[in-house]
Amino acid sequence: MIYKNGKLLDEKPYLNDNFIYEVIRSEDGVYLFLEDHMKRLYGNLEKANKTELFDKIKGLMSDFKPERNVESVMIMVDGEDVFMEDMKIREVTDFERKNGVNIGLYEFERLNPERKIYRKNFKKEVQEIMDRNDLFELLLYNGNEVLEGSRSNFYYIKDGKIFEPTKKKTLPGVVKKNFYKMCEEKLSLEVEERELSLDELQNIDGALLSGTGMDVVPVKSINGRELSGKDYELSIELAQKFREYIDGYKKEFKEKEIL
Incomplete structure (x- = not known):
């Protein structure tokens, strides 16, 4: 599933090739090393002069709940829009x-x-x-x-x-x-x-x-x-x-x- 600014989309949107993104792994309901991931994402947004999106992303993250025991959540920033997608990952056997x-x-x-x-x-x-x-x-x-x-x-x-x-x-x-x-x-x-x-x-x-x-x-x-x-x-x-x-x-x- 993919969300745009907190709203579920019916289909995958078209995004520019150079959007900024961060992928966070979730295990058993815990985002692994969340603080480090958000620090890196905010740093990249700051370099792109998009600091106004910090609070928006923080709010969206608090409402987003992974569906599986092990998966990745991808946060994508394209222009002023914030997309979030939960992705089943290829687990290491x-x-x-x-x-x-x-x-x-x-x-x-x-x-x-x-x-x-x-x-x-x-x-x-x-x-x-x-x-x-x-x-x-x-x-x-x-x-x-x-x-x-x-x-x-x-x-x-x-x-x-x-x-x-x-x-x-x-x-x-x-x-x-x-x-x-x-x-x-x-x-x-x-x-x-x-x-x-x-x-x-x-x-x-x-x-x-x-x-x-x-x-x-x-x-x-x-x-x-x-x-x-x-x-x-x-x-x-x-x-x-x-x-x-x-x-x-x-x-x-x-x-x-x-x-």
């Missing part, structure tokens, strides 16, 4: 969480990493490639430099250390922020920033993806090359630890509601 997902490569550069802007043709092409090759995600690269996933942040593990490509060239992610926090506060692990070339990618044996719809998932293969060894095993462990972190967030959120 238990097998994928325990073993990892398969990803491919796609040459691309995000025009503005600081702003989350919808690009319909890009998303359509990426989805077609993933469907055709039975891939969970495509890893973007520009020239010889690895950037991020088409809908996710990308991390690689080398000799037990966790790295992410240069932050300035990748989208600031809400799940990424909380993954950093979990690693540092719960596991005493630091996620370092370091560029990664396509050549170096061939020697990586541990990798992770993070994103709103998937939270944190391990990678099993990159462009057909299977990962293995201690770094791969660490990726599985980190993904499991993040699920525990989410369970803790949901419990804390519900306790606050009771109080």
Whole structure:
């Protein structure tokens, strides 16, 4: 279902290609990391000189109730209109969480990493490639430099250390922020920033993806090359630890509601 300014629409509306949007995952009636998502959305609106919509969005969010146990809610701002759509997401299976997902490569550069802007043709092409090759995600690269996933942040593990490509060239992610926090506060692990070339990618044996719809998932293969060894095993462990972190967030959120 999709709503325009709080009213249910009979059909999906036509939106400009460059509308501003935010996707928030809901589990068991709890919006995960809601404060971080709204802060990012408001920041993008501020850059587009649309601060007058803050209160409107806040009011619409308080009235919007997800229908399923696990789904995503997409907030879209096109001109002065605010659209909200509840979307059933492609859930990560238990097998994928325990073993990892398969990803491919796609040459691309995000025009503005600081702003989350919808690009319909890009998303359509990426989805077609993933469907055709039975891939969970495509890893973007520009020239010889690895950037991020088409809908996710990308991390690689080398000799037990966790790295992410240069932050300035990748989208600031809400799940990424909380993954950093979990690693540092719960596991005493630091996620370092370091560029990664396509050549170096061939020697990586541990990798992770993070994103709103998937939270944190391990990678099993990159462009057909299977990962293995201690770094791969660490990726599985980190993904499991993040699920525990989410369970803790949901419990804390519900306790606050009771109080």
